[in-house]
Amino acid sequence: xxxxxxxxxxxxxxxxxxxxxxxxxxxxxxxxxxxxxxxxxxxxxxxxxxxxxxxxxxxxxxxxxxxxxxxxxxxxxxxxxxxxxxxxxxxxxxxxxxxxxxxxxxxxxxxxxxxxxxx
Numbered sequence: 042x043x044x045x046x047x048x049x050x051x052x053x054x055x056x057x058x059x060x061x062x063x064x065x066x067x068x069x070x071x072x073x074x075x076x077x078x079x080x081x082x083x084x085x086x087x088x089x090x091x092x093x094x095x096x097x098x099x100x101x102x103x104x105x106x107x108x109x110x111x112x113x114x115x116x117x118x119x120x121x122x123x124x125x126x127x128x129x130x131x132x133x134x135x136x137x138x139x140x141x142x143x144x145x146x147x148x149x150x151x152x153x154x155x156x157x158x159x160x
Contacts, residue, residue, distance in 0.1 A: 050071075050075050050076050050079055050086075050090055051068075051071075051076060053090065053093070053094065054066075054068060054071040054072075054075075057071065057093070057097075060097060062093075062096070062097060065093055074086075074089055075089050075090050075093070
């Protein structure tokens with residue numbers, strides 16, 4: 042899919058379930074064999090995950106491809122603004138979430154600044 046493994050091993054499990062790769066397509070088997078050991082800081086969990094992913098992933102680096110490396114086109118970013126109707130419930134929800142998130146980030150940065158000053 043090209044989607045990176047970012048959040049947790051269970052992201053990979055859902056991909057295995059979609060592709061029906063047994064026995065790891067079963068969430069209980071995956072949890073016992075991979076997720077639980079990783080959460081318990083046991084290296085066997087990551088080793089198993091690495092082995093499992095090599096069976097269904099294709100990794101082609103520029104070094105491997107050499108001169109045959111695909112030339113990527115420049116990425117185009119398009120930002121579109123879609124205004125909410127004035128006074129709508131959606132606008133109110135957005136404004137509330139925006140303000141709560143803004144206050145949380147400001148608090149986080151202030152806390153980090155305070156920690157830096159204490160050192």
